[in-house]
Amino acid sequence: MTVFTAAVLQMRSGTNPDTNAQTLETLVAEAVGRGAHYLQTPEMTGMVQRDRAGLDARLATEESDVIVRTASALALRHRVFLHIGSVAVAVSGGMVANRAFLFGPDGERIATYDKIHMFDVDLDSGESWRESKTYQAGGAATLADLSLPGGSVRLGFAVCYDMRFPQLFHAEALAGAEVLTAPAAFTRQTGEAHWHVLLRARAIENGAYVIAAAQGGTHEDGRETYGHSLIVDPWGRIVGEVDGTEPGVAIAEIDTAAVGEARRKIPNLRNARDFLVSPVVAGRNASEAAE
Numbered sequence: 001m002t003v004f005t006a007a008v009l010q011m012r013s014g015t016n017p018d019t020n021a022q023t024l025e026t027l028v029a030e031a032v033g034r035g036a037h038y039l040q041t042p043e044m045t046g047m048v049q050r051d052r053a054g055l056d057a058r059l060a061t062e063e064s065d066v067i068v069r070t071a072s073a074l075a076l077r078h079r080v081f082l083h084i085g086s087v088a089v090a091v092s093g094g095m096v097a098n099r100a101f102l103f104g105p106d107g108e109r110i111a112t113y114d115k116i117h118m119f120d121v122d123l124d125s126g127e128s129w130r131e132s133k134t135y136q137a138g139g140a141a142t143l144a145d146l147s148l149p150g151g152s153v154r155l156g157f158a159v160c161y162d163m164r165f166p167q168l169f170h171a172e173a174l175a176g177a178e179v180l181t182a183p184a185a186f187t188r189q190t191g192e193a194h195w196h197v198l199l200r201a202r203a204i205e206n207g208a209y210v211i212a213a214a215q216g217g218t219h220e221d222g223r224e225t226y227g228h229s230l231i232v233d234p235w236g237r238i239v240g241e242v243d244g245t246e247p248g249v250a251i252a253e254i255d256t257a258a259v260g261e262a263r264r265k266i267p268n269l270r271n272a273r274d275f276l277v278s279p280v281v282a283g284r285n286a287s288e289a290a291e
Contacts (some may be wrong), residue, residue, distance in 0.1 A: 001257040002151035006037035008213040010242040013048045014220040021070040032078045037078035040083040040213040043185040048219045078109030085183025095136040113157035114138025160184035173206035178259040185215040191226020204236040207262035215244035235261035
């Protein structure tokens, strides 16, 4: 059993990474002052910029990114685990990675994760998104172990749109993840419809905590994000929330004993079975139709 305090840091990142780094420093100090050991920021902590030319003008490599440098220094200064939900970083071929970072209390990078699923959609509001035109999709799930004074906890990574793909969370839970993460910049329209229910579902079906820091409000680039950063327990109860779209901090106690208890009560991870999907031809089973 491991008990620690987690914090979600809700932001309204603009187009200037330096300004966003200053906001990050302020929110981290608040969360640490409230006793947080693990702190999570939203997707695109460093810059919310939908215009490609504007993005390129301030884009940096991982090694020179101001948010990456600031996060490392803050983790060391406050002796905490700091999870940057994601930063846009330049990669080869003129593409961009939507990359999460986890820093330990020594300031060293523990893990990174590149968002796997690209948000390529057309919304009823008229908004159209084609992340795959700019961002290079990741190809691997990531797990990281946090060594805390009371024990260790295994963390599984995801970013925003990934939360609509339960197989990612299921695989991480089967690999021992007790805390699943989904930092996001969810649009207002989709957030109003799906944010709470998706995150609670991911927690329930995996018997795991879900921690999801979010962007909130109207951004400099005109984007509207939903906010409502959440911490959900393994039974699907919301135990921490930044209620609304304003920047802020919410904290909750994480007790991994609750993970074991939920998985004992509903052992669906253990009970899952492989199966086939049989096509139907003219109302008959395909194997019958072939006879």
